[in-house]
Amino acid sequence: MKTLRRIALALIIIGAINWGLVGLFRYDLVGSIFGGTDSGFARFIFTLVGISGIICLGLLFNPETADVPERKKSRGVGNTSYATEFAEEPDLDRLYNPSREAFEEQDEEDPNSSK
Template structure:
């Protein structure tokens, strides 16, 4: 199934380039190569591009599998973990938030003095 999806994505890219050429320059590359818009081969290409677009719709509803995640250099290990952003900066030290959330810490600080 993975090969079918790659072929479908390649055909969608071909269709997108063709529509870009039509929109910008009024030039239909598929029709120019295969003998006009009504030629059988051109209609076949248009049909395959349309079917490929329908296949690529599944990308919106498909969750990544663990095998696909291992192909990338992503920090995600499995579905239970998530990417946690780093809110630290390079320009200043992080504030001491433990004091803000634990006011009873003042009592321990005073005893140490």
Template structure:
């Protein structure tokens, strides 16, 4: 699914560039490369770009930084109240060891 999403995004970008060229310079790059707007190959490209746009609609509603990959990633935009080294250490164990060593030193 991840590969399909990337292919769809590339096709949407190609469509956006083509529409930008049409709007700014009245030049249809897809038609120029594939034999005019009425050629079968141009129509296939236009159709793929349109379907890719439909596949990218969920990106509009996805939370920023949300990833559907299985690899763990840092949550972008969500505050973390931990220290920069991760989980804070429990100091009670260290204090108990220090007291025990003091007691053994006193006994000697």
């Protein structure tokens, strides 16, 4: 069904461009490509564009069928994580001074640490 909607959307875009050319320049691109507005194949293309419009009309009134990820409904507060609340304090000296001396100073101060 997703492929059908994409094809319908492409045909609607082609039809919109054709109508824009007709409105601005009185030039029927589909008709000129397929042998005139009254030719059978041009009328077939116009029919496909019309059917595509009817297919995509359903998307206008039913946003749930669009290709948009759906949000999950949740109760109360969202998925709250307290994992960092009870963790150790980070050693800011190692974060801001990643040189070798900062690591060596830490090891000299803490005799219980293992290398």
